[in-house]
Amino acid sequence: MTNIKDVAKLANVSVTTVSRVLNKHPYVSEEKREAVLDAVKKTNYHINRNAVNLSKGKTFLIGVVLPYSDHPYFGTLLKGIANAALEHNYKLVLIQTNYQKDKEKEAFIMLEQKQIDGLIICSRVSEWEVIEEYVIYGPIVLAEKNITEQVSSTYIDHYQAFYQALNHLYTNGYQSIGYCINRKNGVSSQQRERAYHDFLKEKQIPFDQNYIFDGYLNFEDGERVVQQLKQMKKPPAALIVTSDQVAAGIVTCCHNLGLQVPKDLAIIGFDNQPIAKYMGITTMEIPLSEMGENLFLQAITREKVSQKRVNVQLIERQTV
Amino acid sequence: MTNIKDVAKLANVSVTTVSRVLNKHPYVSEEKREAVLDAVKKTNYHINRNAVNLSKGKTFLIGVVLPYSDHPYFGTLLKGIANAALEHNYKLVLIQTNYQKDKEKEAFIMLEQKQIDGLIICSRVSEWEVIEEYVIYGPIVLAEKNITEQVSSTYIDHYQAFYQALNHLYTNGYQSIGYCINRKNGVSSQQRERAYHDFLKEKQIPFDQNYIFDGYLNFEDGERVVQQLKQMKKPPAALIVTSDQVAAGIVTCCHNLGLQVPKDLAIIGFDNQPIAKYMGITTMEIPLSEMGENLFLQAITREKVSQKRVNVQLIERQTV
């Protein structure tokens, strides 16, 4: 493999000059520039990124931590991040964790070892203390509301969004409202739970533990929800479902069983995925792609941290 | 940032010894080992991957080229690759192309510039000539049948799989069979087209251009297919759909419109995604996750190339 020295020799200049030409620095005479370019061609020279990285102390690589790469929510978020990365000449290192702490840890270690310049955490199980421990090694940005001021974030106010969804149902006459999430212990779920309890208290509606459905992520999980519902003596009249995928599954299953939506069961989804539009599901739109772009931007700015709250918008369709 | 030299100084040993300890090489006395480990702790030392990479000429990074990161097909494939990568201590660099040649090109350049050790191409638009041009820079592996012997591949025989699907329909009494793909010019589509034509010829069924539906990728695209179908005077009695997502969309739409599956329209999907199981869709199972794992393995072996054909299996359910 030919290196910068070979090129310099062939072009009869110093390596410095070659470097200048390659990096389009000024102050190089036209003839030398051409000589260099010519030598580059002749030797089939290609710069070695590792050497550049070492010398510059920068890799132009951003790590992206996410639990699953095969779910539309993260897929769309990732798309936003990827598009922004492309635009800024960065590449992404994918760290799929399946929500395992040790895999998340690996991402932090990459940052520590300078293999990546920054880290985007789309969803996590690690504690805040762990994150704080690693902020000194580079920008860490989160897709959730930050607790400390040390990290940047682009987040949704899940409390507010959930409250809004509840209110919408209530305003439309629904009193017994349940909800459906993926991870009870997830950060967002906790915010939603608070909103739920506060809402019930405000409206003086009694709490029923059975109205909370935990562990539903995909389209096909919708059926399980409906099965649960059918076995209840007093099922909720409406359901907030924190993923359009699951919402779509529920609606489909209802159709199949002859249940009427929203008459028998009202549904509000989350995300506004294409499938929600297609199936006419009322949903809380989350601008995932834009969130991804902003996350990326935050990840490449070392200087200052920032927090950005993203607005969620109710999209009314036919399931409420 | 402290480096190996600082550690050596503090531990009163040479950098070599430090390196040996860090890399668990033999021939280090226990006391020196401890001294080193102690110094590492005290200085909060972390190895610099870029330096290692440069020195070793290896990055433990594999590039993954795929068009969309938000489609279950690629999501599942990616999951398989990611799991294998994890197991072998590699990380993945995601290169999302949206089927743009220049973005694919960037992946090749990364290989050329030694930023990645190998490249997995899940789907492509670049010509074979381009791939051949870059094989000298490192292992390139493809998820499709290779034309030259220079690259490794893990692939499905789309011709055979498609033929099998056609036969299954035919055996079940369907004569007018159409099919639904995403990219007419994609590599796999061309194989399917050949199979289709050969099959029609064999069974002496006349060809109808309108029976080929091109440009359908997601669940919500299913509706467009059904709309097309409805406007035809003589719609096909059965449809092979090369993505379970689209198949599910079609089935759902049929339900909504009161069309009976398979009576009015028989469907065979592809992939065997969870949604196909859930909706009882007959499908050709592709072991995507296993394919991903094998692709990864091929990507990290420099020495010899290999080709692996993966078998597709018919899963009979209720849509035929």
Added chain:
DNA sequence: CTGAAAGCGCTAACAA
């Protein structure tokens, strides 16, 4: 405008 030389941080051949 140009080049010499000192890094960047680590590995490994070689010598001891």
Added chain:
DNA sequence: TTGTTAGCGCTTTCAG
């Protein structure tokens, strides 16, 4: 067992 030292390939300061 251990240390010296020469790379790995590029950037950048400094002197000219």
